[in-house]
Amino acid sequence: MAATDPQRIALIGLGTIGMSMAALHLSRENTIVDVFDTRPDIKEYLLQTLPNFLANNNPNSDQSPTVNGLIASGRLHIHATLDSACASATIIQEQGPENLAFKQSIWAQVESTAPATAHFWTSTSGIAASAQQADMADKTRLLVVHPFNPPHIMPLLEIVPSPSTAPERVEFAREYFSLPPGESRHRPVVIRKEIPGFVGNRLAFALLREACYLVQEDVVSVKDLDTILMASLGPRWAGNGVFESYQQGGGEGGIKAFLEKLGGTMQEVWGGLGDVNVLGSEKTEWKRRVIQQTDEAYGTLTKEGVWEKEERLKDFIRAQERRYGGEK
């Protein structure tokens, strides 16, 4: 079965990421979505929550499909058991708790009940496919599809196979999220090796660690550090990646010239990067200070605030795709 064929996706676990993923899949033509979650009020919860995500699928339209409409037309099914949700699936996607034992047990159960050709995707941010598949008989079917929040808006999906995952399974996932060709809002990227945090979170956490250190050392406040990021690196990296930025920064000599010109400062910074921990009791002095300043600066984000941030995120992503019609 090709990724362009109609797909039937079983979603296991309907938290915030699951709900956003449901909206993502439902925004495509030729999909049927089967959902299973252990919460008893799943239907009421879907009716209440999913419309917020579906609305984002049609930025230029007030006509979002309703949950009842999707159910009536057979595009959305709510299931009482895992087996029933997986029975006709071509893709089974899991976004349950980040717990190795849970994931190993779910995949063994899914394997025993799902159609033999179905693709198995886990939305984990931290548990590699090779660990999750320990109790599976066939280890070629499972791979990580790691989304960034919120997945129905954020373009990135990190596709991370285990060493045992079949290449055609990897290609199927990459192709599915690239559809329709040239028009997909999503940008799947295949990661070549399993590594903790994959790539996006490793980059984010590397920057975060230094940010926490700089707040701990009182070089800058939480609020000012965020301003610095929004007023420079954020918009720069929204338009160029880090390597392309420095290729440009080096002028005609490219990144090689940049590394030569800034190498002294860069080595001094690399040699003195902050050494702090998030777990344990040592080198965690930053936590109290960072949490307190972050709470003071932002409090709890309101529903309106989150909505405005999602609208702005969509504007950035639209701006990324804009063409400017040649030189001024």
Added chain:
Amino acid sequence: MAATDPQRIALIGLGTIGMSMAALHLSRENTIVDVFDTRPDIKEYLLQTLPNFLANNNPNSDQSPTVNGLIASGRLHIHATLDSACASATIIQEQGPENLAFKQSIWAQVESTAPATAHFWTSTSGIAASAQQADMADKTRLLVVHPFNPPHIMPLLEIVPSPSTAPERVEFAREYFSLPPGESRHRPVVIRKEIPGFVGNRLAFALLREACYLVQEDVVSVKDLDTILMASLGPRWAGNGVFESYQQGGGEGGIKAFLEKLGGTMQEVWGGLGDVNVLGSEKTEWKRRVIQQTDEAYGTLTKEGVWEKEERLKDFIRAQERRYGGEK
């Protein structure tokens, strides 16, 4: 003299940053700009280059001032000597070579010739004010104003005083770049302590180091890493800083809940971050691979390419300021 008063800015060094800074200052009302550069063809160079930067000052207008017009109206003066450029300045801003001996010598000379009240700003990315002022008699006047490329578009200016810089000098610089109140395109941030790379480049280089390591280990290609950044962290950090993002990511529990939930993965990532160097001969295997892949992916950016990237950058910055009129 208040930052709101008319200012006369002497710019020492007219490379790319200096040219962009000239456009920044000339875009404001009530400024006169005096330039000095050692290149013999400085007038031809200004006539040829400055218009590209001035055009960016008026995104909604085709009517950019011409260089000859600015000279004729007395808003722009080209000087043959440093002393003449500084003679009537209220602000002297230096963007010469990143060389400590050069900067120490320039500031000693400037101090001996400039009006006694003039403010001294250095656009260095790597040499602290406390090091630059070694040969000055009065160490209260100099501070770093570190811009991000290109400064006439990029909002951030890092203001980094030395321990000897007078607080009113710091406040003057902050206020100058905040004008007009509520309308300035720029966002000056005061850094509380001198530290190599200041804040913006420390954060950028922390992320870059991990990026280089991941390319070295063949986890991901240069091009795919850039795609990952543009499809997730770039637009996220253009809309929120890193702390606000994780405050939101933690839901009602804020960043504290986020650190608890993701702490295991985060500590694993922090403990295994790549250890690579840019100088010396050890741990520099990444360089050949990164330079080669970056050259292959991007080549030399064309003039059209740079122009399009600057237009897109302006769109991101405009989108940051947009208001969305409350909840949907």
